[in-house]
Structure formats: C-alpha cells, structure tokens
Amino acid sequence: MKKIILNFINQNKGYISLVLFSTLLFSIINISFGVLIKYIVDGASIKGSSIVYYAIFFVLIRLTTPILYGFIDYGSSKISDKLDIELKEKLYFNAIELDNIFHNNKNTGEILGKINAGISSARNITKSIFQSIIPVFLDILFIITVIFLTFNIFYSILVLLVLIIYAIAIISQTNKRVPILRELANTERKTMGFFHDSFINHESYKVFGQKKNEEKRLKIIIDNYKNILNINKSSLFKISLTAASVSALGCIIIFYFVTIDILKGNTTIGNFLMLTVFLFQSFLPINSIGFSFRQIKRGLVDLEAINETFFKENENIREIELLIPDHIKIQLDNLTLPLSETLAIKNLSGQLIIEKNEITILTGASGIGKSSLGKLITGLLNNYEGTIQVNNFELKEVNLNLFRKQTTYCSQDTIFFNDTIKNNLLYVQPDSSEIDLNNALTIVGLKDFTKIIDKNIGERGSKISGGERQRLALARSFLKGSKFIILDEPTTGLDHENKENLINILNILKEKFLILVITHDPIFSQVFLKNSFIIEKNTIKQV
Structure with a gap:
C-alpha cells in the first residue's frame, strides 16, 4: 500500500x-x-x-x-x-x-x-x-x-x-x-x-x-x-x-x-x-x-x-516458465493441505500422467481431496506442505500466469457472468471472431446456441440447464486454446443422456487437449479404464 x-x-x-x-x-x-x-x-x-x-x-x-x-x-x-x-x-x-x-x-x-x-x-x-x-x-x-x-x-x-x-x-x-x-x-x-x-x-x-x-x-x-x-x-x-x-x-x-x-x-x-x-x-x-x-x-x-x-506481500517469486508439451507428469510427495481446522489432504504421495489422445481419470472416496488436488495443480490453492512437481518443476517456483494461460480448470460449480452467451465466451478470448465462437459451440454440441448467442444466461448461468453449462464451459476452454483441461465432477446434476453426450465430446477434444477428469462417477472409470488413477490410503495409484 x-x-x-x-x-x-x-x-x-x-x-x-x-x-x-x-x-x-x-x-x-x-x-x-x-x-x-x-x-x-x-x-x-x-x-x-x-x-x-x-x-x-x-x-x-x-x-x-x-x-x-x-x-x-x-x-x-x-x-x-x-x-x-x-x-x-x-x-x-x-x-x-x-x-x-x-x-x-x-x-x-x-x-x-x-x-x-x-x-x-x-x-x-x-x-x-x-x-x-x-x-x-x-x-x-x-x-x-x-x-x-x-x-x-x-x-x-x-x-x-x-x-x-x-x-x-x-x-x-x-x-x-x-x-x-x-x-x-x-x-x-x-x-x-x-x-x-x-x-x-x-x-x-x-x-x-x-x-x-x-x-x-x-x-x-x-x-x-x-x-x-x-x-x-x-x-x-x-x-x-x-x-x-x-x-x-x-x-x-x-x-x-x-x-x-x-x-x-x-x-x-x-x-x-x-x-x-x-x-x-x-x-x-x-x-x-x-x-x-x-x-x-x-x-x-x-x-x-x-x-x-x-495488499499482502507475496514472498514467493515464481520465475520458471513452464511450457506444457504433449504430456504432463504430476509428482506428489507428502502433500498436505490444511483446510480451516481439518486437513483436506494429508501426506499424499504418488503420480499422475496425462497424455494426449487419452482421457485421464482420477477417482477416490468422497472427501478424500480430489477437488482440492485439482485446485492445487492450477495454483488456486497454494498453502500446501510437501511438494507438487509438474514435469519435474516444483509448482511453487513456476510462473503461474504463464501456466494458467495453458490450463483450464472447470469446477463442479462452473461460474458464468450475468451476461450473454457471446460475452461469456469472449471473456476468455476477447479477439475471437464470430466463426471462432460458432466453431467452439458446435464442437461441444451447442450448435443451437449459435442462433441465440446474444441471449442473456442469467446470474451464474441460471437460465440454461446443468448440461448446457458444462458444455459451455468446455466451449470456453476450447476457445481459450488451453493445452491442459481439468474437469472437476463434470457429471454433477446430469442425466444419463447428458453424461453420454459429455463423454462423446471429450473423445473429440482429447485429440487436441490433455484432459484430466476428477470424478466419483463410475461411468468414467468404465469407459476410460486404460488411464484411470485412484486415491487410496494417502497414495495415488493407477487402476
């Protein structure tokens, strides 16, 4: 100050x-x-x-x-x-x-x-x-x-x-x-x-x-x-x-x-x-x-x-400019995350490997710290003990602004502004053309939205359905040009049909993005069994 x-x-x-x-x-x-x-x-x-x-x-x-x-x-x-x-x-x-x-x-x-x-x-x-x-x-x-x-x-x-x-x-x-x-x-x-x-x-x-x-x-x-x-x-x-x-x-x-x-x-x-x-x-x-x-x-x-x-002074100087290649290796060692008076994560160790053309799944019991781990990886939480290494670089030393430009985190409660579909998309990429917007909506199965792109979707997207909110969030990720997308419980509130639609969209997007899905929904583990990981007893291991 x-x-x-x-x-x-x-x-x-x-x-x-x-x-x-x-x-x-x-x-x-x-x-x-x-x-x-x-x-x-x-x-x-x-x-x-x-x-x-x-x-x-x-x-x-x-x-x-x-x-x-x-x-x-x-x-x-x-x-x-x-x-x-x-x-x-x-x-x-x-x-x-x-x-x-x-x-x-x-x-x-x-x-x-x-x-x-x-x-x-x-x-x-x-x-x-x-x-x-x-x-x-x-x-x-x-x-x-x-x-x-x-x-x-x-x-x-x-x-x-x-x-x-x-x-x-x-x-x-x-x-x-x-x-x-x-x-x-x-x-x-x-x-x-x-x-x-x-x-x-x-x-x-x-x-x-x-x-x-x-x-x-x-x-x-x-x-x-x-x-x-x-x-x-x-x-x-x-x-x-x-x-x-x-x-x-x-x-x-x-x-x-x-x-x-x-x-x-x-x-x-x-x-x-x-x-x-x-x-x-x-x-x-x-x-x-x-x-x-x-x-x-x-x-x-x-x-x-x-x-x-x-105006708290930031003591951590993040200088490493990490560029995400065609794969991400996340290594955790004795990771502990305090949350109020409890521990969201305690002494967690193991590794996650996310590769292109594969959907990586992270599962685990409710309350075990899956969502917290997603926020830690993107730097939304940073008061952890232990280490998080992304492609052999300690996350606390990585330049977060550059890293976040290459990543997108879609939370369980995807946030939208009380504005039009168009402006919610332009928020992530203001220079996007009308063709870019229409392409992003079409890829995620929201082609009908191209006809009502100037429609106001209400506070926090209240005027559209849960499935539409999830797909609109994916459209923003696509438009942003992220290399790495983390989806946190993306099927929350979706019926079976919308879950199937989401899986089909992810199968298209995996060719262009590194995708990590954090979920307890068994449908993902069944479909993407090849690259599934689970958190059990303070350890991340491949299923």
Missing part, C-alpha cells in the same frame, strides 16, 4: 503543486481580512481616497477568495478521483489473484463493504489533507506572524499556546474514539454481509419458512448496530463539549490581557478586533481539523482493513 501511495504522489506532482500554491495564496488573503478591519477601525477618521482604497481592497479579497478556493477544490478533487480509480484497479486485480482459501472463507457482502469503505476513506483522507489540514496550518502560521508584528511576542506565544491546547484536546478525544470507529466499521461490514447472505439464500428462506429466525438474527444485528451508533454519538458530544470549553477559556484569557492593554493605551481597538477575527478564523478551522482528523482516523481504520486483506 505504501508503494502505491508514494508512486501516486510522484505521478501527480502537478496537481499537488497547484493545490499547495493556491492554498498558500488563499491563506495570505484570508488573513489580510483581519488586518484590513484593524486599519479601517483605527483609521475611521480618515476621509476621502483612503476609504475608497479600503473598499477596493475589501472587494478584491471577497472576489479572490472563492476563485482560489475553486482551484484548491479542483486540484484536490482531481487527486482524490485519480486515487479512487487507481485503488479500484489495484483492489480488483489483487482480489481476484487471492487464492481459494480466501475466496472460500469470504463473505462477499462484507468484503464489498470493506472495499467501498476503503475507497471512500481514501477520498476523504485526500480532501481532508488538502482542504483542511494544510490550509489551517498555513492560516495559524500567518496569524501568529501578524500578531507578533502587531502586538508582541507575549501575545503570539499566548495565542499559539491556546490554539495548540485546543488542537491537542480535539485530537486526544478523537484518538479515544479509534476503537469505537473500528467497531462501527466492523459492524457495518457484518450488516452488509448479513444482507448479502439473505439475498443469495432467498430460496432457502422461502422453502424452509424461517421468517421468525431471520427476524431474530436481523434484530440482533440491528440492535448491535444501534448500540455502537449511540456510543459513537456520545463520543462526538464529548469532543464538542471539550472543544467549546477549551476555546471559551482560551478567549477569556486572551481578551483579559488585551482589555488591560487597551485601558493602559498600549494597543488599539483595531488590534482588538483584528485579534478577535483571527481567533474566530482559527477556532473554526481547528474544529474542522478535529472533524478531518476523525475522518482520517476512520479512513486509516478502513484502509488498514483493505491493506491486510488485499
């Missing part, structure tokens, strides 16, 4: 310089308003051209201020917009590169809430820095300088101390709110996660009629959310009360000394009014710094959450 921010700053020096220069001018002109009031009051007896000059100067201040603020707003908005876009791109690509351990354990609604909060916080932090913190710092710097020149060092130190104590009080109270902000952010994400789960599982909600249980779950979540909101409001009230008390006490002390000096004739009414304007100009911005500091603190909590999830 730090590298992204530093690189971003380097790329946007122009906009940052524009904002800083405009802010500097804005602060100078803003402070000059108090100085102008001093001279108007102290020179009230002056007639004629002097009054005209004061009036012109005042008009110029009022005209220039919004123009400069416009430049500040434009520059800071450009910076935050660019940061927004860059973060979205980084988050997208980092998220899809995370392994299946993350994706199996994630709550999509909670993750989306975390991403949205992080991006929104990045924008808020950027604007807070450029539109609040930097302007306030410059304002105070110029105010203290003018007070020193107009009064003396005593007043400049006194005002500075009051402002520092005020800022410390605001910031210390805000720091106490950090645990509350973390809990609030966490509660919001959990609420989003609950809503997402309910939307996804709406059929179960209707079929099992668990309305009362869902209402109870929702009430617990909402009550918890209300409770943390009330705690948050209470802490905000404490900050406001502290700010009001410190500012009131500071003004009383400063005005006491100024009043004495006016009575002694050591200063003027104009100086008093100028000091009043300066205090007013200081306390309000510092109060906004309190708000900005709260936003930054909340933002850092949100950014910390996405940093921990999406």
Whole structure:
C-alpha cells in the first residue's frame, strides 16, 4: 500500500503543486481580512481616497477568495478521483489473484463493504489533507506572524499556546474514539454481509419458512448496530463539549490581557478586533481539523482493513516458465493441505500422467481431496506442505500466469457472468471472431446456441440447464486454446443422456487437449479404464 501511495504522489506532482500554491495564496488573503478591519477601525477618521482604497481592497479579497478556493477544490478533487480509480484497479486485480482459501472463507457482502469503505476513506483522507489540514496550518502560521508584528511576542506565544491546547484536546478525544470507529466499521461490514447472505439464500428462506429466525438474527444485528451508533454519538458530544470549553477559556484569557492593554493605551481597538477575527478564523478551522482528523482516523481504520486483506506481500517469486508439451507428469510427495481446522489432504504421495489422445481419470472416496488436488495443480490453492512437481518443476517456483494461460480448470460449480452467451465466451478470448465462437459451440454440441448467442444466461448461468453449462464451459476452454483441461465432477446434476453426450465430446477434444477428469462417477472409470488413477490410503495409484 505504501508503494502505491508514494508512486501516486510522484505521478501527480502537478496537481499537488497547484493545490499547495493556491492554498498558500488563499491563506495570505484570508488573513489580510483581519488586518484590513484593524486599519479601517483605527483609521475611521480618515476621509476621502483612503476609504475608497479600503473598499477596493475589501472587494478584491471577497472576489479572490472563492476563485482560489475553486482551484484548491479542483486540484484536490482531481487527486482524490485519480486515487479512487487507481485503488479500484489495484483492489480488483489483487482480489481476484487471492487464492481459494480466501475466496472460500469470504463473505462477499462484507468484503464489498470493506472495499467501498476503503475507497471512500481514501477520498476523504485526500480532501481532508488538502482542504483542511494544510490550509489551517498555513492560516495559524500567518496569524501568529501578524500578531507578533502587531502586538508582541507575549501575545503570539499566548495565542499559539491556546490554539495548540485546543488542537491537542480535539485530537486526544478523537484518538479515544479509534476503537469505537473500528467497531462501527466492523459492524457495518457484518450488516452488509448479513444482507448479502439473505439475498443469495432467498430460496432457502422461502422453502424452509424461517421468517421468525431471520427476524431474530436481523434484530440482533440491528440492535448491535444501534448500540455502537449511540456510543459513537456520545463520543462526538464529548469532543464538542471539550472543544467549546477549551476555546471559551482560551478567549477569556486572551481578551483579559488585551482589555488591560487597551485601558493602559498600549494597543488599539483595531488590534482588538483584528485579534478577535483571527481567533474566530482559527477556532473554526481547528474544529474542522478535529472533524478531518476523525475522518482520517476512520479512513486509516478502513484502509488498514483493505491493506491486510488485499495488499499482502507475496514472498514467493515464481520465475520458471513452464511450457506444457504433449504430456504432463504430476509428482506428489507428502502433500498436505490444511483446510480451516481439518486437513483436506494429508501426506499424499504418488503420480499422475496425462497424455494426449487419452482421457485421464482420477477417482477416490468422497472427501478424500480430489477437488482440492485439482485446485492445487492450477495454483488456486497454494498453502500446501510437501511438494507438487509438474514435469519435474516444483509448482511453487513456476510462473503461474504463464501456466494458467495453458490450463483450464472447470469446477463442479462452473461460474458464468450475468451476461450473454457471446460475452461469456469472449471473456476468455476477447479477439475471437464470430466463426471462432460458432466453431467452439458446435464442437461441444451447442450448435443451437449459435442462433441465440446474444441471449442473456442469467446470474451464474441460471437460465440454461446443468448440461448446457458444462458444455459451455468446455466451449470456453476450447476457445481459450488451453493445452491442459481439468474437469472437476463434470457429471454433477446430469442425466444419463447428458453424461453420454459429455463423454462423446471429450473423445473429440482429447485429440487436441490433455484432459484430466476428477470424478466419483463410475461411468468414467468404465469407459476410460486404460488411464484411470485412484486415491487410496494417502497414495495415488493407477487402476
């Protein structure tokens, strides 16, 4: 994350310089308003051209201020917009590169809430820095300088101390709110996660009629959310009360000394009014710094959450560029894969050989780790112990991007986008022609789909049958030009006729692809007995 921010700053020096220069001018002109009031009051007896000059100067201040603020707003908005876009791109690509351990354990609604909060916080932090913190710092710097020149060092130190104590009080109270902000952010994400789960599982909600249980779950979540909101409001009230008390006490002390000096004739009414304007100009911005500091603190909590999830440093440098020939030899030695609190695979050893013109079958008892092994081979899971060698290269040292370009993994639950047949095919090969698409569909027995290629297939392919989804997945594999295809339980949900159709398609595809079928369906072992393997007692052996 730090590298992204530093690189971003380097790329946007122009906009940052524009904002800083405009802010500097804005602060100078803003402070000059108090100085102008001093001279108007102290020179009230002056007639004629002097009054005209004061009036012109005042008009110029009022005209220039919004123009400069416009430049500040434009520059800071450009910076935050660019940061927004860059973060979205980084988050997208980092998220899809995370392994299946993350994706199996994630709550999509909670993750989306975390991403949205992080991006929104990045924008808020950027604007807070450029539109609040930097302007306030410059304002105070110029105010203290003018007070020193107009009064003396005593007043400049006194005002500075009051402002520092005020800022410390605001910031210390805000720091106490950090645990509350973390809990609030966490509660919001959990609420989003609950809503997402309910939307996804709406059929179960209707079929099992668990309305009362869902209402109870929702009430617990909402009550918890209300409770943390009330705690948050209470802490905000404490900050406001502290700010009001410190500012009131500071003004009383400063005005006491100024009043004495006016009575002694050591200063003027104009100086008093100028000091009043300066205090007013200081306390309000510092109060906004309190708000900005709260936003930054909340933002850092949100950014910390996405940093921990999406920007983990990858310690493994994969440099070996493995090109798949006409066969694949997969050698396993003491392979162990932890899954939550259990082991999906434990001390598995043996080898698989996948050859062209043959369909290789991997069978085994349910829960023995067949599907996990398929995901390990394609790098979807990588937190294993032991070794996996593909054609004598350790998989953890292989360049996964190149390897995945040559492989396709079709899971039990093949995923499609809520889009047309055509766009779901183009996803794997965007440059494909209409002829390419039609050929891919025809080869897998979906010639009728060429006539309805612009039809939307629904979320996760819900508008087409299970057999059609499997064949459409094969069409994507064919279109991608993969050399190696892994099919994980491809007959799930298929009737006998569709199973036969699938076997016929595979017999055609085996001439062009290396194919591994992971299954417990006996029909495959019967048809492709020649190259069948089985997992038994921590060993892979040929049948």
